[in-house]
Each structure stands twice: as structure tokens, then as C-alpha cells.
Amino acid sequence: xxxxxxxxxxxxxxxxxxxxxxxxxxxxxxxxxxxxxxxxxxxxxxxxxxxxxxxxxxxxxxxxxxxxxxxxxxxxxxxxxxxxxxxxxxxxxxxxxxxxxxxxxxxxxxxxxxxxxxxxxxxxxxxxxxxxxxxxxxxxxxxxxxxxxxxxxxxxxxxxxxxxxxxxxxxxxxxxxxxxxxxxxxxxxxxxxxxxxxxxxxxxxxxxxxxxxxxxxxxxxxxxxxxxxxxxxxxxxxxxxxxxxxxxxxxxxxxxxxxxxxxxxxxxxxxxxxxxxxxxxxxxxxxxxxxxxxxxxxxxxxxxxxxxxxxxxxxxxxxxxxxxxxxxxxxxxxxxxxxxxxxxxxxxxxxxxxxxxxxxxxxxxxxxxxxxxxxxxxxxxxxxxxxxxxxxxxxxxxxxxxxxxxxxxxxxxxxxxxxxxxxxx
Amino acid sequence: xxxxxxxxxxxxxxxxxxxxxxxxxxxxxxxxxxxxxxxxxxxxxxxxxxxxxxxxxxxxxxxxxxxxxxxxxxxxxxxxxxxxxxxxxxxxxxxxxxxxxxxxxxxxxxxxxxxxxxxxxxxxxxxxxxxxxxxxxxxxxxxxxxxxxxxxxxxxxxxxxxxxxxxxxxxxxxxxxxxxxxxxxxxxxxxxxxxxxxxxxxxxxxxxxxxxxxxxxxxxxxxxxxxxxxxxxxxxxxxxxxxxxxxxxxxxxxxxxxxxxxxxxxxxxxxxxxxxxxxxxxxxxxxxxxxxxxxxxxxxxxxxxxxxxxxxxxxxxxxxxxxxxxxxxxxxxxxxxxxxxxxxxxxxxxxxxxxxxxxxxxxxxxxxxxxxxxxxxxxxxxxxxxxxxxxxxxxxxxxxxxxxxxxxxxxxxxxxxxxxxxxxx
Numbered sequence: 001x002x003x004x005x006x007x008x009x010x011x012x013x014x015x016x017x018x019x020x021x022x023x024x025x026x027x028x029x030x031x032x033x034x035x036x037x038x039x040x041x042x043x044x045x046x047x048x049x050x051x052x053x054x055x056x057x058x059x060x061x062x063x064x065x066x067x068x069x070x071x072x073x074x075x076x077x078x079x080x081x082x083x084x085x086x087x088x089x090x091x092x093x094x095x096x097x098x099x100x101x102x103x104x105x106x107x108x109x110x111x112x113x114x115x116x117x118x119x120x121x122x123x124x125x126x127x128x129x130x131x132x133x134x135x136x137x138x139x140x141x142x143x144x145x146x147x148x149x150x151x152x153x154x155x156x157x158x159x160x161x162x163x164x165x166x167x168x169x170x171x172x173x174x175x176x177x178x179x180x181x182x183x184x185x186x187x188x189x190x191x192x193x194x195x196x197x198x199x200x201x202x203x204x205x206x207x208x209x210x211x212x213x214x215x216x217x218x219x220x221x222x223x224x225x226x227x228x229x230x231x232x233x234x235x236x237x238x239x240x241x242x243x244x245x246x247x248x249x250x251x252x253x254x255x256x257x258x259x260x261x262x263x264x265x266x267x268x269x270x271x272x273x274x275x276x277x278x279x280x281x282x283x284x285x286x287x288x289x290x291x292x293x294x295x296x297x298x299x300x301x302x303x304x305x306x307x308x309x310x311x312x313x314x315x316x317x318x319x320x321x322x323x324x325x326x327x328x329x330x331x332x333x334x335x336x337x338x339x340x341x342x343x344x345x346x347x348x349x350x351x352x353x354x355x356x357x358x359x360x361x362x363x364x365x366x367x368x369x370x371x372x373x374x375x376x377x378x379x380x381x382x383x384x385x386x387x388x389x390x391x392x393x394x395x396x397x398x399x400x401x402x403x404x405x406x407x408x409x410x411x412x413x414x415x416x417x418x419x420x421x422x423x424x425x
Numbered sequence: 426x427x428x429x430x431x432x433x434x435x436x437x438x439x440x441x442x443x444x445x446x447x448x449x450x451x452x453x454x455x456x457x458x459x460x461x462x463x464x465x466x467x468x469x470x471x472x473x474x475x476x477x478x479x480x481x482x483x484x485x486x487x488x489x490x491x492x493x494x495x496x497x498x499x500x501x502x503x504x505x506x507x508x509x510x511x512x513x514x515x516x517x518x519x520x521x522x523x524x525x526x527x528x529x530x531x532x533x534x535x536x537x538x539x540x541x542x543x544x545x546x547x548x549x550x551x552x553x554x555x556x557x558x559x560x561x562x563x564x565x566x567x568x569x570x571x572x573x574x575x576x577x578x579x580x581x582x583x584x585x586x587x588x589x590x591x592x593x594x595x596x597x598x599x600x601x602x603x604x605x606x607x608x609x610x611x612x613x614x615x616x617x618x619x620x621x622x623x624x625x626x627x628x629x630x631x632x633x634x635x636x637x638x639x640x641x642x643x644x645x646x647x648x649x650x651x652x653x654x655x656x657x658x659x660x661x662x663x664x665x666x667x668x669x670x671x672x673x674x675x676x677x678x679x680x681x682x683x684x685x686x687x688x689x690x691x692x693x694x695x696x697x698x699x700x701x702x703x704x705x706x707x708x709x710x711x712x713x714x715x716x717x718x719x720x721x722x723x724x725x726x727x728x729x730x731x732x733x734x735x736x737x738x739x740x741x742x743x744x745x746x747x748x749x750x751x752x753x754x755x756x757x758x759x760x761x762x763x764x765x766x767x768x769x770x771x772x773x774x775x776x777x778x779x780x781x782x783x784x785x786x787x788x789x790x791x792x793x794x795x796x797x798x799x800x801x802x803x804x805x806x807x808x809x810x811x812x813x814x815x816x817x818x819x820x821x822x823x824x825x826x827x828x829x830x831x832x833x834x835x836x837x838x839x840x841x842x843x844x845x846x847x848x849x850x
Contacts, residue, residue: 009835010668013849017832165808165824178610182603183847185804189828193821197653228622243435379610380805383590384820392817395809396618399590403614407442410434422608424438 020187023148027134028155028191031127032198035159038104038122039204042292045112049290050297055113056278056290062113063270063332066106071266077102077129081121082417084128088149088175089419091142095149097133100126106334114290115277116324117335119160124336127156127195150175150184151191158192159199161338162206163388167192170381177377177411178422207294209308209368211361211390231400233356234366237349238401241367242408244348245374248322248341249412255330273331277324288317289324293343304339304368307346308361318348318367337414338372345371365390366401373402374409377418445612448573452559453580453616456552457623460584463529463547464629467717470537474715475722480538481703481715487538488695488757491531496691502527502554505759506546507842509553513574513600514844516567520574522558525551531759539715540702541749542760544585549761552581552620575600575609576616583617584624586763587631588813592617595806602802602836603847632719634733634793636786636815656825658781659791662774663826666792667833669773670799673747673766674837680755698756702749713742714749718768729764729793732771733786743773743792762839763797770796790815791826798827799834802843 049055070078077099079086087095107122131152135145150171158167168188172180259269281287288302296303302321306312325340349367353360365386373382379402386398407424474480495503502524504511512520532547556577560570575596583592593613597605684694706712713727721728727746731737750765774792778785790811798807804827811823832849 178607180605181847387817387820392812395812407438422606
């Protein structure tokens with residue numbers, strides 16, 4: 001800690017910021033534009049599938065296509081998010097730029113044919129591979145490439161969800177459990193912000209979610225600025241959200257591990273995965289668990305948006321979405337995990353709200369962020385996401401549910417390259 | 426990163442949480458109650474001084490009293506916040522429990538006789554010393570005492586401002602520049618929350634601040650969810666806020682260092698300090714820069730609350746408050762730095778708002794949190810404080826102004842025991 005003002009220090013800091021502004025602006029422009037393209041394609045693919053149910057029957061074939069896409073042109077792109085995280089921890093092999101087009105294409109294919117997946121993984125991989133490419137092109141030092149990669153993650157994440165602050169903090173928080181380092185704080189914030197601006201400029205809009213309850217009825221404890229009983233219920237729900245995160249991560253890793261162990265012909269894995277998704281769709285009797293799940297093809301169906309209302313999710317919607325997604329992503333299809341985690345959380349929140357007597361939109365919103373917090377071990381980013389998506393009024397409940405879910409998810413998570421910096425007990 | 430669910434892990438985490446709930450509850454009860462008493466006394470002292478202007482003439486005598494209070498009974502209490510932080514970094518000498526009553530008494534004396542100071546330092550020292558006392562009494566391990574101390578800081582901070590989430594994150598973030606470690610995440614949140622509840626239960630209420638602008642007039646850029654020009658202005662203001670933080674920290678350290686160097690009779694330091702404050706008060710012609718500064722004794726005067734309105738601060742209000750506080754705290758009086766930092770920031774924001782053409786309440790609010798963020802190097806806690814105090818609508822501007830101020834304050838800060846974990850360039 002310095003005690004004196006040093007002019008040279010201010011000078012260095014200013015230079016550092018100018019340098020990163022110049023590096024990050026074009027990165028955010030490219031990543032933001034690619035994410036905008038991706039979101040547009042995803043929207044078209046989802047609408048097209050809604051109007052052509054038979055596409056689901058081709059899911060196994062789509063899986064083979066994705067398998068050979070990666071096998072023939074992928075190099076080490078298969079590593080995905082984990083490859084980018086490894087490269088930040090220990091610069092080495094590099095992230096190939098071809099990861100960006102490959103992951104966009106394969107994710108759109110996954111969604112077009114009805115795989116259950118998300119989009120943040122895709123956006124993060126686009127961000128990371130463009131950042132790595134730019135770093136190589138500009139001959140940056142390994143330390144600077146590290147910061148570029150983190151800025152790339154922030155740009156991808158911030159752009160895909162329209163949440164710039166969450167994007168920046170997510171990029172810093174996701175690398176290791178239990179620690180945030182600020183080495184790339186401002187580059188990440190700038191990248192995330194600019195990329196979000198770029199997506200907006202391309203005319204792409206994000207879904208708005210609302211927690212509408214304005215008043216919690218006054219109780220004998222209303223001298224407090226919050227409701228103590230509600231807080232206890234939120235803690236109980238937080239434990240359930242954390243266990244759901246753990247279940248999702250464990251199941252996805254388990255399916256991946258077992259199918260690689262038992263199915264010797266690798267291209268058969270997505271075929272079997274695709275067939276299982278088809279069989280499950282007919283067994284459950286709804287296509288609501290296919291695709292992103294933000295909206296449903298029938299207005300009253302199971303979806304993230306509907307989970308904020310009474311009857312918008314059945315008691316086991318969360319479980320079905322969890323199963324569909326684990327199979328899709330564990331058996332060779334592409335896409336992110338986060339939007340399905342939003343679905344699982346919001347649907348579980350919907351169910352728990354009825355059991356616990358809590359306003360449904362509040363608990364759906366808390367599940368939305370908390371299951372994600374538990375599965376990625378990013379409780380601070382998710383608390384901020386609550387503020388960015390739902391407003392600041394319930395920040396206390398956001399923090400309590402995300403932190404509780406974070407603890408109860410244990411040292412598991414969806415990113416195998418995430419390190420453990422500070423354990424949870 | 427584990428890939429499998431381990432029942433034993435969940436069991437350990439649950440046990441860890443139960444243990445800390447039991448340890449933290451009584452801590453929060455005591456700290457919250459003491460903070461409530463302190464806030465009540467502070468309020469009485471401020472009102473009494475407003476009605477008895479002549480008390481200011483006794484400020485030098487009050488300074489002598491504080492000096493001998495610490496000299497005779499203080500042991501190492503003089504170390505204050507820095508002693509607590511050192512103890513967390515390297516457990517050793519211990520924090521004496523007597524720090525709590527001493528700091529409450531000496532802060533109330535400082536305020537009663539018109540010193541310009543805050544209250545967070547006092548609350549944090551109450552939290553830390555009670556935590557250390559409890560740790561010793563319960564014969565906790567050094568690792569557990571560390572967590573108790575952090576929970577004590579969180580309890581004190583959360584209780585004194587009514588911002589539980591900010592309290593928890595502040596306790597984790599303040600220890601080292603550029604890093605947050607989550608080792609005490611949930612104990613800190615619980616301590617902060619319970620202590621806040623306790624303060625509320627004692628009937629103590631916190632000041633409400635409002636950023637009222639609801640609509641920013643639509644511009645050609647209104648396809649974005651924010652205003653790009655406003656964002657640029659916020660960055661410029663953030664640089665000014667960061668430099669003000671640096672100026673405050675440098676000046677306070679400088680005054681302390683120089684007066685210890687040149688004034689051999691230590692008890693003379695607060696006498697000279699007190700006389701300087703009296704002389705300045707008459708030179709400036711207002712008593713608005715004495716005490717906390719949340720409100721002013723005359724309704725239209727300079728104060729934090731008024732700085733949110735047009736004409737609520739003069740162009741140099743921020744400078745005067747900075748000078749009054751640096752002298753008060755640099756020359757042996759007691760209290761925190763944070764409320765004066767709020768004043769400096771809000772007044773500077775008020776002045777800059779006119780120059781930059783930005784809504785006054787918005788820039789006053791941003792200054793409020795950003796100067797504090799720069800001076801304590803806690804940009805995340807301050808972003809969250811913005812949400813807790815002013816609502817979530819402007820979180821983007823909170824983050825941008827706090828992060829910018831954090832960078833431009835350099836590696837200086839008000840806490841000399843804060844370490845540098847990750848540098849800013």
C-alpha cells in the first residue's frame with residue numbers, strides 16, 4: 001500500500017487503460033457481431049423447428065454431422081470452454097480461431113433438430129477463440145493474451161444475455177472456485193459493455209423477465225427492511241437449487257464418461273443420444289424440453305418465461321429439462337448449459353414456491369440465477385445478473401439464494417477446468 | 426474440480442454452515458446492539474452540537490481527552506482498522522476487546538465537539554474487537570479467529586449503513602487490493618444480515634437516498650439499454666472521483682506523518698488539529714463541514730442529502746469536507762472515513778453534474794459510492810452499495826464509476842494495512 005501520490009503511477013494506469021481500450025474495442029465489435037448473428041440464427045432455427053416437428057427425427061443424423069464436423073476440421077476445438085479456461089490458467093496449446101464458426105454452426109444444428117442446450121457456451125467460445133486469434137495476430141505477450149481471453153469470455157457472455165456487468169464479473173469469477181482476481185477488471189467490463197452495445201446495434205433484443213410483486217404483506221417483523229420468514233424460505237430453496245446444480249453437473253459428467261467408456265464407435269454416441277431424446281419426448285408427451293426453452297411453441301407450455309407465472313411449470317418440469325439437457329450435452333451435441341440451467345432453476349422455483357408459500361415470480365427468478373450460480377460456482381456474477389435482469393429491489397434474496405446454492409453445490413461444477421482456489425469448508 | 430457427487434462433501438459443508446451460524450449469531454447480536462447504541466449516541470451528539478455552537482471551542486480539549494484515553498487504557502487499540510486487518514493477514518498480537526468501548530466513546534466525543542469524521546471505522550472496530558474477544562473466549566483456532574474477524578467487520582459495516590450485502594463483500598474485498606477470496610463468504614453474509622436485523626430491532630433507521638430521474642430523454646442511440654454519451658460523462662466523472670480518493674488518502678496520511686514528525690509533544694497534535702478546525706470553520710463561514718455531514722443544521726446547507734439536489738453543494742464543498750476530515754482524522758481524533766467520503770463524492774458529483782450536464786442526483790449518487798470505492802479499493806462492494814441504497818436501475822453506471830475510480834485512485838488508500846494482491850497495471 002502506497003501512502004503517497006505518485007504521478008508516474010497515474011500515468012502507467014492511464015496508459016494501461018488506453019492500451020486495453022484500443023485492444024478491446026475491435027474484439028468486442030467482432031465478438032458482438034458474431035453473437036448477434038448467432039442469436040439471430042438461433043431464433044430462426046427455433047421458429048423453424050416449431051413449425052416442422054419432423055425435424056426431431058433427424059436429431060441422430062445431426063449428431064453424426066456434428067461429430068464429423070469436429071473430427072475433420074475441429075483440431076482441438078472439441079475442448080470448448082474448458083480449453084479456453086486451461087489456456088488462461090496455463091498458456092500453451094492455444095485456442096484455434098476455427099472454434100468460433102464451428103461452435104456457432106454445431107449449436108444451431110443442435111437447436112434446429114431439437115437438442116436441449118443453451119447458448120452461453122457458444123458465445124464464450126466465440127469470444128475466446130476470437131480473442132486468441134487477435135492475440136496471435138498482434139503478437140501479444142502471454143500475459144496480455146491471458147487478459148484478452150478473459151475479455152473475450154466477458155464479451156461473449158455479456159453480449160449473449162445483454163448483461164454487461166454480469167459478463168465482466170463472470171469472466172473473472174468462473175476461473176477458480178472461491179476467488180476473484182481483478183487483473184482484467186476493466187478490460188472485461190469494457191469488452192462486455194461494447195459487445196452488448198454491438199448486439200443492440202444489430203437490432204437483436206433480449207427477453208425481459210419480470211418479478212412483479214411490489215409489496216410483501218407487512219408482518220410483525222415489518223420494522224425490518226425485509227421479511228425474516230421469507231428469508232428462511234429462500235435459504236431452504238437455495239439449498240434445493242444448489243443440490244439441483246450438483247445433480248445436473250454430476251449427471252452430465254456421468255453420461256459423458258459412461259458413454260465414452262461403453263460406446264466404442266464414437267459417432268454412435270450422438271446417434272444414441274439423439275434417439276434417447278426422441279424417445280423421451282414421446283414418453284413425456286411434449287416438445288417443451290427441446291431447444292432453449294425460453295419460450296414454448298404453445299402459449300401455456302413449460303418455458304422459462306411461463307415459469308414466472310402460476311401453472312407455468314409442472315412439478316417435474318425442472319427434472320425433465322435437466323435430463324434432456326444432460327443427455328444432449330453429455331452425448332456430443334453442442335451449445336451452452338446456462339439457459340437450460342435458467343429453465344431448471346425457474347421451474348424448480350415455480351414448484352417450490354407452491355410448496356413453501358412464496359410468490360412464484362420471486363422464487364422462479366431466484367431459481368433462475370441460483371442454479372446457475374451453483375453449477376458454475378459464480379455466486380457474485382449471478383447476484384449481479386439478478387439485478388441486471390430483474391431489478392435491484394430483491395438483491396438481498398438474490399445474494400442469499402446464490403450464495404446458499406454455491407455452498408450446497410459442493411466442489412462440483414459444469415466446467416472441469418475450473419480450479420479450486422478456496423474450498424467451501 | 427470434482428466430477429462426482431460426494432455425500433461426505435455435502436455433510437461437511439452443512440456442518441461448516443451450522444457451526445458458523447451458531448458462532449455468528451451471538452456475535453451479530455452484540456455487534457448490532459453496540460452499533461445501534463453508537464448510532465443513537467451519534468445522533469444525540471450531533472443534535473446537541475447543533476444547538477450548542479460553543480462546543481466547537483472545546484474541540485482541542487476533547488482532543489487531549491481522546492489522546493489520554495488511548496494512552497492510558499488503549500493498549501494497542503490505537504491501531505484501529507489496520508490492527509484488525511493485520512490480525513487477519515497474520516494472526517499475532519490480538520485485537521483487545523477494549524477497542525470497542527474506547528472507539529465508541531472517542532468517536533462520540535469527536536462528533537460532539539465538531540470534529541469531521543465518519544462512523545464505519547468505529548463500527549468495524551467494534552465488530553473486530555468483539556469478534557476477537559469471542560474467539561479468545563471460545564478458544565477458537567487461528568483459522569477460525571480469522572473468519573470471526575472478517576465476520577465482525579461485515580457485521581459492523583452492514584449494521585452501520587443498513588447494507589448487509591455490501592457489508593459482507595466489503596469485509597472480503599478490503600483486505601487486499603485486486604482480489605476477493607470467498608473463505609468467509611457465508612459467515613460474513615450471515616453476520617452482516619443479522620447485525621442489520623438487530624439494529625432495525627432496536628428501532629434505529631438509516632437515511633434514505635433517492636435517485637429520482639426515471640427517464641433519460643431518448644437520443645439517436647436509444648436502441649441501446651443505456652445512453653452512450655452519459656456513459657462517457659460517467660467515465661470522466663469516475664476519473665475525477667478516483668483522483669479525489671487519492672487526494673484524500675494522500676493528504677490524511679501526509680498530515681498524520683508530518684504532525685508526528687514535527688510535533689514532539691504528542692498531546693499537542695489534537696490541540697493543534699482542533700484549533701485548525703475551529704479556524705477553518707470561521708474562515709469558511711459555515712459549520713456544515715463539521716461532524717458527519719449527512720444532514721445540515723440549516724435546511725439548505727451543504728450536506729450529503731442536499732448534494733442530491735440543485736444548489737445543495739457549492740463548487741468547493743467537496744474540497745472543504747476533504748480538508749476538514751483529513752485534519753480531524755490525521756491529527757488524533759476518532760471516527761470513520763467513509764461518511765465523509767460519501768460527502769466528498771456526493772458534493773463533487775453535484776459540482777461535476779453542472780459542468781458535464783448530467784442529472785445531479787445521479788452524479789451525486791455515483792460520487793457517493795465511487796470516491797469511497799477509490800479510497801478503500803473496494804469497487805465491487807461499492808457497486809452493490811449503490812444497488813442497496815439507490816436501487817438497481819443504474820447499476821451499469823455504478824459499476825463503471827466505481828471501477829474507474831478504483832483504477833485512478835492508484836495503489837493508495839485509507840487503510841495502510843491493506844495489501845496489494847493484484848496491481849492495477
